[in-house]
Amino acid sequence: MVLRVETEQAGVMDMEAIVVFDIDGVIRDVGGSYRRALADTVEHFTQGAYRPSPEDIDALKAEGLWNNDWEASQELLYRYFEAQGRSREATATNPIRLDYDELVAFFQSRYRGTDPTHWTGYICQEPLLLRPAYLEQLTQAGILWGFFSGATTGSARYILEQRLGLQSPVLVAMEDAPGKPDPTGLLQTVRLLHGSDAAPVLYVGDTVADMHTIAKVRQVQPDRPWFAVGVLPPHVQKTEVNKQAYIATLQQAGAQVVYDNVQELTVEAIEKLVRG
Numbered sequence: 001m002v003l004r005v006e007t008e009q010a011g012v013m014d015m016e017a018i019v020v021f022d023i024d025g026v027i028r029d030v031g032g033s034y035r036r037a038l039a040d041t042v043e044h045f046t047q048g049a050y051r052p053s054p055e056d057i058d059a060l061k062a063e064g065l066w067n068n069d070w071e072a073s074q075e076l077l078y079r080y081f082e083a084q085g086r087s088r089e090a091t092a093t094n095p096i097r098l099d100y101d102e103l104v105a106f107f108q109s110r111y112r113g114t115d116p117t118h119w120t121g122y123i124c125q126e127p128l129l130l131r132p133a134y135l136e137q138l139t140q141a142g143i144l145w146g147f148f149s150g151a152t153t154g155s156a157r158y159i160l161e162q163r164l165g166l167q168s169p170v171l172v173a174m175e176d177a178p179g180k181p182d183p184t185g186l187l188q189t190v191r192l193l194h195g196s197d198a199a200p201v202l203y204v205g206d207t208v209a210d211m212h213t214i215a216k217v218r219q220v221q222p223d224r225p226w227f228a229v230g231v232l233p234p235h236v237q238k239t240e241v242n243k244q245a246y247i248a249t250l251q252q253a254g255a256q257v258v259y260d261n262v263q264e265l266t267v268e269a270i271e272k273l274v275r276g
Contacts, residue, residue: 016199017274019138019265020189023149025206025233026262027129028159033122034069035235037111041073042080044106045098050080054235055242062249064208067150067180070104077103112155123155129234132164134263141267146170148189148203150179180209183217200225200274204262206233211253227273230255231262 024030035057043051052060056076066072078088081096088096113121138145146169149156153173160166170192177185190201201224203214214228230250236242237260247258257273259265 016196017143017270018190018193018195018199018201019143019145019270020186020193020201020203021145021147021262022203022205022207022210023147023151023156023159025129026204026231027147027164029127029129029234031233031235033111033126036122037107038069038073038076040110041103041107042076045073045077045103046080052076058236058246062208064181064212064253067207067209068174070100070107071179073107074098074100074103119158123158126159126163127234128159128163129261130164130263132166135166137267143267143270144193144195144199146172146189146193148172148177148185150174150209180207181212181216183213183220186213186217187220198224200227202227202229202265202270202273204229204231204265206231206250208249208253211250211255215254225274228254228256229265229273230258231265232258232260 021027024034031054035054038057039051039053057072060066060072060076066075077098078096082088086096109121111121111123112119113124135145147156147160149171151173153171153175156171156173160169160171170189172185172189172192177188186201186203203210203217203226205211205213205228211228211230214226218226230247232243232246232250236246250258257265257269
């Protein structure tokens, strides 16, 4: 598969390109689902004393270390209790006692629902941020595409296959690779797409961890062109101040371009980016 790029000198130049998408905040709006479940979890385990705001969650994720929302919930809880003078160290006086498995179970009861077979939780209400026709346009242009996400396999496949109707898309999810910004999962996704070893790769994400993943993968494969593409999650676009601040955060983390919506990364935009 090739992406055809017109040039003044040569007429037509064949170039293969690969686009790998994050899912949360890029393919689906998780402001009322994952983020809501995260806030519910923190509120529950503080007995209602603290519910993190969207700004609190953004500030945590801007650190680039908390792509996993279970771990993000736990970290916000630790920080809340530490602010109350308690220690997260188990051997310290008055330690914080958090059962991680219990935390995950509560989070999932809100996000997926309490029925393990027929999901009824927040996941069922997630707005989609792209149409299948967009992906078909990439395919028609000869662009390979797949997904690398920190979401669980079940959650990712639910949105990709049941909601978007994709047939067995290439996916590397939480269970398949270390969490971002570790680039292992991105490299796995690229290999599964069977593209040329020299093909430029664009990774499309909405967080600092996504942008840092590109910085780290360049260290592993410095000879391949890697591009960091930022997308603004819907919740930060409600005010211009928040939007511009988030753009600056992604750019500081390495985003080469930032879009309001993933579908703005058109075939023409990909051509422009990979050609420099």
